[in-house]
Amino acid sequence: MEIYEGSLDIKMIFGKWLDEESHSNYGAFIPFVGTIRDEDGIDGLSFDIYEPILQKWFDGWVTKAKRQGAIVKMAHSRGDVAIHTSSYISAVFSPKRRIALELIDEFVEDFKANAPIWKYDLKNGKRIYAQERSTPMMGAGVLQ
Amino acid sequence: MIQVEFLGPIEHSDMQVEASSLEQLSTILKQNPIIAPWLDKSAVAINDEMVFRVDTLLKDGDRVSILPPVCGG
Numbered sequence: 001m002e003i004y005e006g007s008l009d010i011k012m013i014f015g016k017w018l019d020e021e022s023h024s025n026y027g028a029f030i031p032f033v034g035t036i037r038d039e040d041g042i043d044g045l046s047f048d049i050y051e052p053i054l055q056k057w058f059d060g061w062v063t064k065a066k067r068q069g070a071i072v073k074m075a076h077s078r079g080d081v082a083i084h085t086s087s088y089i090s091a092v093f094s095p096k097r098r099i100a101l102e103l104i105d106e107f108v109e110d111f112k113a114n115a116p117i118w119k120y121d122l123k124n125g126k127r128i129y130a131q132e133r134s135t136p137m138m139g140a141g142v143l144q
Numbered sequence: 145m146i147q148v149e150f151l152g153p154i155e156h157s158d159m160q161v162e163a164s165s166l167e168q169l170s171t172i173l174k175q176n177p178i179i180a181p182w183l184d185k186s187a188v189a190i191n192d193e194m195v196f197r198v199d200t201l202l203k204d205g206d207r208v209s210i211l212p213p214v215c216g217g
Binding site: 034047048050052053056076087088108111112113114115116117118119120129130131133134135136137138139140141142143144 | 151152153166169170173183184185186187188189192193194195196197198209210211212213214215216217
């Protein structure tokens, strides 16, 4: 898992990941790229990350992938990220395509629901919490 | 004494409180007008481990994190 300040250099990171696994004998590599769209008048997005729990969440997925002979990788931005650039990429490497295709789907969906990352719209010089697009994490409400 | 930290968009500085369970902590936090509206939609971790039961006990020196709704990507 990799955290970068600002936009991701996705060509560099994917290149690095491919180099890392170039001799690992994986038959399938499925990447996912999240790109910030120009919508609702935003200049970009901004992110807070709580890294200790994000790392544990990610480690759980590393273990789950390993049981299927696969590996997962991800990179995410911290701080401000401009429109038309990327804040999140991930990938699955696996011996065969079916496992990778299924894992990337589950991994990205669980990421959206349970990774401790908070998103803000950058608009007119303000940083506005994206409350309506945010999801309570598993177990939310224990203190209510 | 335990430390409580509020992550992401919850605009509140860390607190030091006396509480021996999450139930007691809940009672304390509900009295704070900035924090109370977040409680029904926030998850909780103790020393960076997610917890799911309000009867979870706390001990001196524990660090409790309040995690509001997330949206990575």
